[in-house]
Amino acid sequence: MKRNTILSPLLLLAALITSTLILIFITNEYILTINFYERNGQPVSGIPDMESLVYQNIKKVIYLYTVIYVTVKVLAVSIVLATGLYFFDIKVSFLKLLRVVIGCEFIFLVPAAAKIGWFWQERNIVDLITWQNFYFLSAASFVPDVKPAFLMPLQTLNLFEATYWFLLAAGIEKITSVPFDRALKVVCLSYIPTLFIWVIFVVYFTVVYFPQSY
Numbered sequence: 001m002k003r004n005t006i007l008s009p010l011l012l013l014a015a016l017i018t019s020t021l022i023l024i025f026i027t028n029e030y031i032l033t034i035n036f037y038e039r040n041g042q043p044v045s046g047i048p049d050m051e052s053l054v055y056q057n058i059k060k061v062i063y064l065y066t067v068i069y070v071t072v073k074v075l076a077v078s079i080v081l082a083t084g085l086y087f088f089d090i091k092v093s094f095l096k097l098l099r100v101v102i103g104c105e106f107i108f109l110v111p112a113a114a115k116i117g118w119f120w121q122e123r124n125i126v127d128l129i130t131w132q133n134f135y136f137l138s139a140a141s142f143v144p145d146v147k148p149a150f151l152m153p154l155q156t157l158n159l160f161e162a163t164y165w166f167l168l169a170a171g172i173e174k175i176t177s178v179p180f181d182r183a184l185k186v187v188c189l190s191y192i193p194t195l196f197i198w199v200i201f202v203v204y205f206t207v208v209y210f211p212q213s214y
Helices: 002-030 036-038 048-089 094-120 128-133 148-156 159-176 180-209
Strands: none
Touching: 002 048, 002 094, 002 180, 036 048, 048 094, 048 159, 048 180, 094 159, 148 180
16 A cells, blocks of 8 residues: 555656656657757757757757756645645645645646647747747736746746646645645645745846846
8 A cells, every 4th residue: 555655646757757758859859949949040059060969968958857857846846835734734645745746737738738739830930039938828928028037927927827726725625635725725825935936036046147138
């Protein structure tokens, strides 16, 4: 029983990472190609004979970064929520909470897939700035000429992030049997402030170290 309890979130995490990598693979192979960067005046290496090799190495780094990022994110969110539950005196197994967080993370595959579908037909004419600024159903998609420093906050303000909060609350309600409104309160007082602090930190870091982006 204990082995199955541990294996369940691991398999779910593997499915999440695999799905994310598949979407990145599709993006790299059919949209963000070498020709795409050359067309936008930003060649991968600037050395014609090395373009393909450098691009392949960059993709490997991206895949590795993605695995690390997804793993760290679900662990960080789970720890934050576990801390919130502790202060609300709500007892729950960390592995169960981890499984809930991983399951909720799948919601973010929807805007990623939608972005690929949105640009699929225009992949030969879309420019890099448009691609970077686009986040399906986010504030960034409705604000023209977004400064790079403010891109992340505007992209974070999206329908799927808000849905994620409610999914987390629903998951906590299921594994703890506390009322939904109390579970949502835990999310609002633990995860959301942490997300806000993280966004502020990223904006501050970007402005300080890349003043040209402001």
